[in-house]
Amino acid sequence: MAAGTIRYWAGARAAAGTHEEPYEGDTLGAVLDAAASAHGAELARVFTVATFLLDGSRSGRDAALADGVTIEVLPPFAGGSR
């Protein structure tokens, strides 16, 4: 299994209760499922709308992980009504 660091930003950080933590898993989806189980429904809700970066590149849940890859969880940006 690959191991690395997952980093939570803004509302994801609030839902996870931490800015970053170590992960182990073979795919992004497996790591997200484990994190949602560990931290609860609020983080799971954030995951439904978040963007995920693997070493800075936008990736989907099927993406394979390699040792040392940093996962970043970015909630939707401030946006705002036009």
Next chain:
Amino acid sequence: MTAELAGVIRLLGVREEPLSVDEVFAAVADPGAGGIALFVGTVREQDGGRGVAGLGYSAHPSVLDDLRAVAEEVVAAHPVRALAAVHRVGDLAVGDLAVVVGVSCPHRGDAFAACRMLIDELKSRVPIWKHQVFDDGGDEWVGLP
């Protein structure tokens, strides 16, 4: 970035210090400008019917790169003579300036269109998050379900 873009994109910033409309206005001054459009976003006193006590903006470390990418697209899409955009981060109060952008063009129609594109693309694509605290004690991360 080409030398031409470097000359047109005059000021990009994300900072904790209070913003200045005069700073952005001065940055987009250009002898080729016939119209200058400025947009100023401020902290509103209510959102969704709830009173806003204050809010915090935070940004991803890539924020300036993403802001530059948006600025370059605006310059490519409109006859822009000069462009500037500055966003505040940190804790803000009602009435504070959250974002100031400005564009100068030869004519006002293009200035309005370029300024509109700049603020709309900035808002949707630049990684800045907003956390609102309400006067009823609740709080919310804008954009989360």
